[in-house]
Amino acid sequence: MISKNLLKIKESLPDKVTLIAVSKTKPISMIMEAYNHGQKDFGENKVQELTSKYPSMPSDIRWHMIGHLQRNKVKHIAPFVHMIHGVDSFKLLKEINKQAFKHNREINCLLQFHIAEETTKFGLSYNEAIEILDSDLFYELNNICICGIMGMATLTNDKQQVLGEFESLHTIFTRLSQHSSTTNSFKIISMGMSNDYDLAIQKGSNMVRIGSKIFGERLKS
Numbered sequence: 689m690i691s692k693n694l695l696k697i698k699e700s701l702p703d704k705v706t707l708i709a710v711s712k713t714k715p716i717s718m719i720m721e722a723y724n725h726g727q728k729d730f731g732e733n734k735v736q737e738l739t740s741k742y743p744s745m746p747s748d749i750r751w752h753m754i755g756h757l758q759r760n761k762v763k764h765i766a767p768f769v770h771m772i773h774g775v776d777s778f779k780l781l782k783e784i785n786k787q788a789f790k791h792n793r794e795i796n797c798l799l800q801f802h803i804a805e806e807t808t809k810f811g812l813s814y815n816e817a818i819e820i821l822d823s824d825l826f827y828e829l830n831n832i833c834i835c836g837i838m839g840m841a842t843l844t845n846d847k848q849q850v851l852g853e854f855e856s857l858h859t860i861f862t863r864l865s866q867h868s869s870t871t872n873s874f875k876i877i878s879m880g881m882s883n884d885y886d887l888a889i890q891k892g893s894n895m896v897r898i899g900s901k902i903f904g905e906r907l908k909s
């Protein structure tokens with residue numbers, strides 16, 4: 689079932705789009721099935737779940753932290769995490785840099801933007817992002833790489849609204865690419881989940897985070 693879902697999604701994605709299989713709440717056995725079909729990028733949204741799964745999985749997996757990240761938990765994932773999608777403050781960025789430095793590595797980061805209507809979703813505004821990039825201290829962060837941006841659309845059946853939100857994220861991306869603090873590494877737009885990834889791709893997404901369409905529905909927690 690998993691392999692069938694995975695292959696079907698992969699076939700439908702343009703070449704430039706990276707698929708992240710969101711494995712939160714799902715057991716190792718299911719993750720291994722996807723891995724054995726060539727899937728290397730996996731996303732988790734809880735630090736504890738990520739750190740407990742990591743040691744029992746092949747080391748060439750690229751782990752993406754896609755959930756809200758508290759500063760005091762960065763140290764647990766800093767040794768191995770491939771990319772942190774939810775950077776929504778300068779303080780968090782500084783902590784990621786500090787922990788990455790300790791492990792003598794560079795950690796890939798995406799700035800998370802608030803584009804949805806719901807107030808519960810975390811994320812920066814455009815002006816807050818500019819403040820981070822304009823900050824003098826930003827240039828001292830040598831152990832992080834700002835690789836792009838991430839966002840989530842409102843959970844709604846209104847396609848036009850979702851398209852509009854993805855478009856606003858794409859506009860943010862374009863404007864930030866022109867900022868003097870972003871580099872050639874700034875190229876990822878992580879947007880689109882099981883129910884809206886086709887719309888996200890229409891609006892320029894090149895990284896989709898798909899869980900339930902691959903692994904099946906999750907039990908509500």
Ligand SMILES: *Cc1c(COP(=O)(O)O)cnc(C)c1O
Pocket residue numbers: 710712733754755881882883897898899900901
């Ligand atoms: C759970 C989650 C996803 C995947 O959701 P699905 O609807 O199951 O595809 C994507 N992004 C984030 C940030 C998530 O927390």
